[in-house]
Amino acid sequence: MTERLDRFMARANAAYYATRDPFADFTTAPEIAQAFGEILGLWCAVVWDAASRPDPVLLAEAGPGRGTLMTDALRAIAQAAPAFRAALRLHLIETSRRLRAVQAARLPDATWHDRLDTVPPGPLLLLGNEFLDALPIRQFVRRNGAWLERHVAEGRFVEQPAADPPANQAEDGAIVQRSGPALDWARDLASRLARYGGAALFLDYGGGTGDTLQAIREGRPGDPLADPGAADLTAHVDFAAVAEAARSGGGAVYGPEPQGLFLARLGLFQRTDRLARGQPPARAAALIEAARRLAEPDRMGRLFNALAVCHPDLPPPPGFVTEQSAA
Numbered sequence: 001m002t003e004r005l006d007r008f009m010a011r012a013n014a015a016y017y018a019t020r021d022p023f024a025d026f027t028t029a030p031e032i033a034q035a036f037g038e039i040l041g042l043w044c045a046v047v048w049d050a051a052s053r054p055d056p057v058l059l060a061e062a063g064p065g066r067g068t069l070m071t072d073a074l075r076a077i078a079q080a081a082p083a084f085r086a087a088l089r090l091h092l093i094e095t096s097r098r099l100r101a102v103q104a105a106r107l108p109d110a111t112w113h114d115r116l117d118t119v120p121p122g123p124l125l126l127l128g129n130e131f132l133d134a135l136p137i138r139q140f141v142r143r144n145g146a147w148l149e150r151h152v153a154e155g156r157f158v159e160q161p162a163a164d165p166p167a168n169q170a171e172d173g174a175i176v177q178r179s180g181p182a183l184d185w186a187r188d189l190a191s192r193l194a195r196y197g198g199a200a201l202f203l204d205y206g207g208g209t210g211d212t213l214q215a216i217r218e219g220r221p222g223d224p225l226a227d228p229g230a231a232d233l234t235a236h237v238d239f240a241a242v243a244e245a246a247r248s249g250g251g252a253v254y255g256p257e258p259q260g261l262f263l264a265r266l267g268l269f270q271r272t273d274r275l276a277r278g279q280p281p282a283r284a285a286a287l288i289e290a291a292r293r294l295a296e297p298d299r300m301g302r303l304f305n306a307l308a309v310c311h312p313d314l315p316p317p318p319g320f321v322t323e324q325s326a327a
Contacts, residue, residue: 002151002158006136006180008228009213013134015229017096022232023066026216028130029203029300030069033290035271036263040201041073043266044125045081046318047199048088051311054123054197055087062093062116062185063131067103073127074107091119116188124198126189132204132242133234135181139211140166142174155225175210177235183245190251190309199310199317203259205303206237239307246309254308254320259294260301262319268295 147165217231
């Protein structure tokens with residue numbers, strides 16, 4: 001029996017997040033440096049102010065992990081923007097019941113959702129860090145002038161005629177990826193923002209072409225098709241396609257910008273320096289090293305990117321310069 005790759009990936013990741021601690025296998029930016037969540041929280045505060053301070057306003061995170069990012073964000077918001085803290089209502093989009101329990105210990109006032117469409121109507125500020133990369137993908141392979149689609153059977157790829165192949169031409173052997181859920185997410189989110197107001201910020205890795213499907217098992221790269229549910233499956237985000245989908249939903253799109261440049265514009269290093277003051281030398285050095293890990297080009301600074309989707313009437317959000325034009 002064969003299974004289309006996106007369905008295999010969705011099933012495998014649902015089992016993985018339901019039964020395992022993903023942070024035993026990989027570390028995300030909020031777990032590396034508290035300044036990451038803090039400056040993203042202040043990003044939301046600035047956008048809220050630019051949107052004429054709606055009260056109430058929904059603050060949401062998609063794929064909130066252990067709740068670390070939002071915990072750091074709310075601490076910074078409470079200190080620097082108490083009016084925003086009073087106006088916000090916290091919503092978390094999380095399908096894993098096990099992770100919801102972990103998040104509830106840190107964020108007991110949150111409301112949880114399986115999907116974006118159950119978040120109540122109203123102005124929305126949404127954060128998504130390493131969320132889009134875990135959404136299922138399809139893969140198409142060019143063979144003898146025709147497109148075939150990859151399915152999975154008994155731990156290996158099986159190629160079958162593609163019912164809805166890519167429109168672009170390519171050389172034989174080329175692999176094209178498509179994430180329908182990521183594009184639907186971007187389109188639906190932009191439509192909501194255009195109707196009710198607000199903005200969303202995604203930080204994720206992308207830029208790779210061809211076959212970018214990967215698995216992390218016990219902290220190491222593994223075979224994505226082996227032991228479904230035992231590894232975290234991800235793929236590079238196609239930021240150009242996500243941006244196009246968001247524009248088609250009526251949103252204004254900013255970026256993608258390299259994560260390192262984006263975080264530097266938001267003041268990552270200045271915030272880290274303040275956190276390091278008065279700390280023991282080893283702790284201060286660790287804080288600075290964590291910031292460098294997030295921002296330096298040969299580490300996470302260039303592989304990861306930032307993309308914002310906003311209500312069309314909002315000014316450029318912090319960290320971005322001009323709206324991205326349609327290709």
